[in-house]
Amino acid sequence: MPLEKENGGQGIRTVQRALDILACFDEKQPQLNLTQISEKIGLAKSTTTRLLATLEQNGYVEKDLSTLKYKLGKQIYYLGHIAGKSIELKTIAKPIMEKLRDETKETINLHTLEGIYRVCIEQALGLNTISHSIKIGVKHPLWAGAGGKALLAFQNEEFIQMVLETAVNPRPQLMDELEEIKTVYFCSSIDEEEIGSSAVSAPIFDINGVVKASLSISGPTSRFSQENITNYQKIVKDAAFLISSKMGYVHQEKVL
CATH class of the missing domain: 3.30.450.40 (GAF domain)
Structure with a gap:
């Protein structure tokens, strides 16, 4: 398989996994810890941690340092607001x-x-x-x-x-x-x-x-x-x- 296609496939998987993380949260479970998220998406904690770090850096999730639980970030609210207005x-x-x-x-x-x-x-x-x-x-x-x-x-x-x-x-x-x-x-x-x-x-x-x-x-x-x-x-x-x-x-x- 050519390297370009292989990297492209890896990129798609990474995006899908990030989307899977965001889809873990709902009204019944607005906050989740690392273990809960990794179990929901079926990934190792190490991989889940790296994905969460990237999402956090970009404002898509936020981490409560007192509980070590994650929740959806302000960027999600902003995008939802824009989508709603459109x-x-x-x-x-x-x-x-x-x-x-x-x-x-x-x-x-x-x-x-x-x-x-x-x-x-x-x-x-x-x-x-x-x-x-x-x-x-x-x-x-x-x-x-x-x-x-x-x-x-x-x-x-x-x-x-x-x-x-x-x-x-x-x-x-x-x-x-x-x-x-x-x-x-x-x-x-x-x-x-x-x-x-x-x-x-x-x-x-x-x-x-x-x-x-x-x-x-x-x-x-x-x-x-x-x-x-x-x-x-x-x-x-x-x-x-x-x-x-x-x-x-x-x-x-x-x-x-």
């Missing part, structure tokens, strides 16, 4: 919205938070003769309609109270509903914002776990039977989580 929500959501539209035949809307309102920034119009549509860029309340409630539920208490102060005849059970949304990750609305139209919605999380967007299935109330609503709740939640994962979000199931 991800375009509409670009990611569009094909998923179109697939959801084709499956349900109803209109699919993508809402984002704008001040104390929500704004539709993307829409896949329904395929039925009679479909529900809203104008792109127009402000809608957060306290009424599934798309608004899916956003509002995940905001802080001070923000929620500020929004409710602007509400016109808010539903008495709204606060209880917002609490439930944070557990089930979906919600619905029947003739709530507009008589004759209904919707089912789910929150979209960004890489930091923050909700600033929601995904909705909307259409005439006459087609939103309880059976359809139950089905839509599941598929809109799955679609919203898929968008969230492509935005860099890692969902952690809640332990009840």
Whole structure:
């Protein structure tokens, strides 16, 4: 084997091993010692130590001198931040919205938070003769309609109270509903914002776990039977989580 190819192969193995080290860390094990890392990647401690030293020098891992444990370094956070900013929500959501539209035949809307309102920034119009549509860029309340409630539920208490102060005849059970949304990750609305139209919605999380967007299935109330609503709740939640994962979000199931 030519020396150049041999060195190239060795370089690839070194890069892969370094990536394997970085992949050892997760939310359950944010800090690991040398033994744990070497066992996870199946390498001798001597080799693992050399790789860790290089990663540490470049800011990809940090070593706690009091515990001798390693954790991911600031350079990883910086790269993650850059990657997160480069991800375009509409670009990611569009094909998923179109697939959801084709499956349900109803209109699919993508809402984002704008001040104390929500704004539709993307829409896949329904395929039925009679479909529900809203104008792109127009402000809608957060306290009424599934798309608004899916956003509002995940905001802080001070923000929620500020929004409710602007509400016109808010539903008495709204606060209880917002609490439930944070557990089930979906919600619905029947003739709530507009008589004759209904919707089912789910929150979209960004890489930091923050909700600033929601995904909705909307259409005439006459087609939103309880059976359809139950089905839509599941598929809109799955679609919203898929968008969230492509935005860099890692969902952690809640332990009840």
